[in-house]
Amino acid sequence: MIEWRRHLHQHPELSFQESETSKFIAEHLGSFGLEVVTNVGGHGVIGILRSGRLGPVVMLRADIDALPIQDEKSVPYKSQVDGVMHACGHDGHTSALLATAGYMSEHIDEFIGEIRFLFQPAEELLPGGAVKVIASGALEEVDVIYGIHLWSPIPVGTYASTPGAMMAGADDFYIELKGKGGHGGVPQASIDSIVAGSALVLQMQSIVSRSVDPLQPAVLTIGTIQAGAAQNVIAETYKLSGTVRTFDEETRYIIKERIHTLTNQIAAAYGAEAEIKYLMGYPPVINDEKEAERFFKVVSDEFGAERSSVSPKMMPAEDFAYYLKEKPGCFMFVGAGNEQLDAVYPHHHPRFDFDETAMLDAMKLFIQITKNYLKEYDDRT
Structure with missing residues (x-):
């Protein structure tokens, strides 16, 4: 796993560009004797292991893409691609799932049914590789799906998940207000886009506090503002952009509707025109209650109850959410942080790294969660 991970870390590929990574995965899956399906939703790969005995179809997923970040680590396996690095652990996910496929292929007598190993492209970039994977029909006949994420905020040797909402849905918006430019000393002859935009920014702060149920977590952040070029010129155009994070669909659409309404009404009040681009991103990650319970039972029985914890809700998003809208399943964090190895930097940081023994924990x-699911099925039948 370490050898595979370090190779992938040195040769990262961006979302929707993972052609060499895909070939690497397919070659190894083929060497294990699995049926290999390529070009799944782009550069995705699925390895299929059939036991020959009646049973359900279990899908295990890893993501394979890297990020447009310059690798600033001083390690032998530093990225060799300028401006691109695995800064989120996807190289580790890929290696752990490859090792899982290799193990299961050698111990097929321990399993029933069919196991599909999904190596998904483009998790990091909208619209997300999961959408295209689902559209390809990859989830047909799948009974349950599990995904892992090596997670540096928790220490190596630990695990975390939660029933229900776990990670937020993430939407982005881009707004342009068009007024009428003019001389700073003659405001009556102009329509000041900055005044209109400033009013909009302030009013947007009331959306979460006054339009959203206070028991439903939500974040609305305005990240960029662009307007004006000189101190004595009234700006004709005001641009802003931001992001919305929510954990349920009702809140998600309430915020979207309020952003549209406020933007149009405030623009009209100041005599400006509004253009809104609202991108619906990944939905919230909502784990199946039963499968989350299975996660805690497996960790307790196999590794020790003290090694698991209930994950708090968090605002980063994950396109694994799309699979959970289609099939029961669970998304699970595997601890990968280790201060002694300087594996302390957050995900998406230029010096991000993780304790490589976490890959064995993920495997x-x-x-074990696959075995537990199959055993329950076998006991029922």
């Missing part, structure tokens, strides 16, 4: 979790 064991994949194996």
Whole structure:
């Protein structure tokens, strides 16, 4: 796993561009004797392992893409691609799932049904590779799906997940207000886009506090503002952009509607015109209650109850959410932080790294949760 991970870390590929990574995965899956399906939703790969015995279809997922970040680590396996690095652990996810596929292929007598190993492209970039994977029909006949994320905020040797909402849905908006430019000393002859835009920014702060149920977590952040070029000129155009994070669909659409309404009404009040581009991103990650319970049971039984914790809700998004809208399943964090190895930097940081022994923990979790699911099925039938 370490050898695979370091190779991938040195040769990262951006979302929707993972052609060499895909070939690397397919070659290894083929060497394990699995049926290999390529070009799944782009550069995705699925390895199929059939036991020959009646049973359900279990899907295990890893993401394979890298980020447009310059690698600033001083390690032998530093990225060799300028401006691109695995800054989120996807190289580790890929290696752990490859190892899982290799193990299961050698111990097929321990399994029933069919196991599909999904290596998904483009998790980091909208609209997300999961959408295209689902559109390709990859989830047909799948009974349950599990995904892992190596997670540096929690220490290596630990695991975390939660029933229900776990990670937020993420939407982005881009707004342009068009007024009428003019001389700063003659405001009556102009329509000041900055005044209109400033009013909009302030009013947007009331959306979460006054339009959203206070028991539903939500964030509305305005990240950029662009307007004006000189101190004595009234700006004709005012641009702003931001992001919305929510955990349920009702809140998500309430905020979207309020942004549209406020933008149009405030623009009209100041005599400006409004143009809104609202991008619906990944939905919230909502784990199946039963499968989350299975996660905690497996960790307790196989690794020790003290090694698991309930993950708090968090605002980063994950396109694994799309699979959970289609099938029961669970998204699970595997601890990968280690101060002694300087694996302390947050995900998407130029010096991000993780304790590589976490990949073995991820592999064991994949194996044991699959066995537990199949055993329950076998006991029922």
